[in-house]
Amino acid sequence: MIKAVFLDIDGTLLTDSRTISPSTIQVINRLKRKGILVGLATGRDPRFVLQYMASLGMDLAIVYNGQYILSREKVLFDNPLAEEDIRHLLAYAQKNKFALSFGTASGVTGSGIMNAGSGSLGYRISRLIPHSWADAIVFIFNRLVRFIRPQRQLDLYTLFQQSIYQIMMIVSEFDTKKLVAEFPGLAITRSSPYAIDVINKGMSKLKGIEKLGQLYGFTMDQVMAFGDSRNDVEMLAGVKYSVAMGNASKKVKQVARYVTSSNNEDGIYQAALHFGLLDEE
Numbered sequence: 001m002i003k004a005v006f007l008d009i010d011g012t013l014l015t016d017s018r019t020i021s022p023s024t025i026q027v028i029n030r031l032k033r034k035g036i037l038v039g040l041a042t043g044r045d046p047r048f049v050l051q052y053m054a055s056l057g058m059d060l061a062i063v064y065n066g067q068y069i070l071s072r073e074k075v076l077f078d079n080p081l082a083e084e085d086i087r088h089l090l091a092y093a094q095k096n097k098f099a100l101s102f103g104t105a106s107g108v109t110g111s112g113i114m115n116a117g118s119g120s121l122g123y124r125i126s127r128l129i130p131h132s133w134a135d136a137i138v139f140i141f142n143r144l145v146r147f148i149r150p151q152r153q154l155d156l157y158t159l160f161q162q163s164i165y166q167i168m169m170i171v172s173e174f175d176t177k178k179l180v181a182e183f184p185g186l187a188i189t190r191s192s193p194y195a196i197d198v199i200n201k202g203m204s205k206l207k208g209i210e211k212l213g214q215l216y217g218f219t220m221d222q223v224m225a226f227g228d229s230r231n232d233v234e235m236l237a238g239v240k241y242s243v244a245m246g247n248a249s250k251k252v253k254q255v256a257r258y259v260t261s262s263n264n265e266d267g268i269y270q271a272a273l274h275f276g277l278l279d280e281e
Contacts, residue, residue: 002241002277004037006209007268009044009245011199011228012245013052014262019054023269028056030278034038036215041205043166043231046070047107064103064166066208066230067199077211078105079200080163085186087199089167096175102159103166103181109159110168118158159256167198185230189231197231205235224275226260228252242273 007013015021022255039060040049046068051063053072062069069077084260085137086102101110144196171179176196180188187201207226213219224241228248236242237255244256245267254258260271272278 001222002036002224003059003222003273004039004209004212004216005031005157006039006041006060006205006226006235006239008205008225008229008232009040009042009049009052011247011263012226013040021051021264021266021268022133025056027272028058031060031186031272032057034277035275037218039212039236040207041066041225041227042230043189043197044070045103045108045166046105049122060207061213062208062212065186065197065199066203066205066211067103067165068078068105069208075105076215077208078163079203080108080165081167081186081198081200083160085183086160086164086167089169089183089186092179093169097167098171098175100167100169102164103168104164106216108168110190113168159223165199169198170194171196191229191231205232206238209235209239222269224277226271227256228263241275243267 013020025072027256028038038056039058039062040052041062042049043065044063044190046061047065049063052058053061058072059073060069067079068075071196090100092098101108101198176188176190179196183198185201187199187203189197189199189204191197209223210220213223221240223239225235225244226238226243226245227236229243230249230251232248232252233255236252238245240257242256242258244259246260246262246265247261248256257273258274259273260267269278
């Protein structure tokens with residue numbers, strides 16, 4: 001029996017026009033009436049997810065890829081990066097001219113380029129650009145765009161007055177391999193072809209779900225999870241009822257138990273029907 005359902009946000013909960021389809025809202029409401037916990041599992045920040053928790057009445061949210069977990073009432077778990085690791089990453093990014101942002105409990109600060117890329121327009125453009133162009137796009141952002149619009153100087157004193165849970169960095173696939181070797185004590189995941197998320201080793205969306213299972217009394221055999229990106233792979237491989245969206249990457253589809261239709265084609269609703277969570281009306 002399914003006791004908890006977790007949804008990724010970008011490319012899963014949201015359509016490409018950054019809206020939530022009526023069928024998805026219907027599924028969430030009906031799951032909650034059945035007493036099933038409904039939550040988000042994302043690389044996004046707490047401030048971003050709160051709007052969806054409030055409007056949809058969601059119970060839980062795993063943000064920053066498992067580094068920070070909250071209910072509608074309180075923070076349930078947080079696991080900030082060590083200051084030494086942050087300083088090392090910052091120095092590495094500055095040396096290699098990588099744009100980066102810092103994820104805190106109150107939101108994301110840092111690169112204006114990255115913030116624009118994670119917005120509505122940036123998301124739509126990224127969906128249209130072939131993934132084979134990704135490294136070229138990364139070079140343009142990190143070198144040419146930064147030359148025109150330099151990353152503002154960071155106030156390190158202010159920055160280190162608050163906990164940092166995730167660092168987002170515009171890095172190519174090639175440079176990611178070198179970064180992994182440079183920081184073996186950290187975990188690096190990717191939710192887009194253009195940027196990486198850096199978190200503490202051993203953390204992930206799946207680890208966040210496991211922690212909530214301990215708090216709320218469910219096992220991974222009682223969890224359904226939906227996703228589309230590489231930072232969803234471990235989550236989908238670790239729960240019993242795993243669903244890849246039709247727009248998901250090849251790797252995500254390979255590990256998922258079921259591949260549904262896309263985020264623009266009522267994929268969440270179709271999967272809920274497939275697993276018998278809803279009766280077709």
